Amino acid sequence: MADFNKFGRHLMAGKSKKAAKVDEHGTLIVAPPKTASNKEHLQRLNYLFHLSTFHTIANDQDENNALARMYAKNLDLIQKKTKSSLTPGLKRRLCKTCQRTLIPNKTMSPRVINESKRKKPVNRVLVLDCVCGRSKRFPIGKNPSYKAHAEKGSNLTFFQK
């Protein structure tokens, strides 16, 4: 037992020298990459998403949103071909079935439902109904201030020496 304690103390002493920097939320702070390896792909994906959003909002004559959906389809294909990952915020704004950009009261209708028997606020679900019939569901009752890993501001802070 005494040997174990000594060994354990030795390990702890070794770890404390190379202690990783962790912020108050428990997020590991690492240096940001100096360059993005697939910068062109990311720029292209970003541009296609903005084009799709713009044409969905601005073009009232086309009910099928053909041009906007084509841009979003291109975005999806390029993302798969280049194996780039999209942020959760961007993925939430695209319909996987019809490739429409989800704009409230234009291509999507949001509503909050509670299917539990006691109607506790914890069980509230945000449902986004696309005009194609597909719906996205987000449980918002448990943690209303939930943010995905990429959306947390502390992850974008620069490493300070």
Ligand SMILES: [Zn+2]
């Ligand atoms: Zn849809």
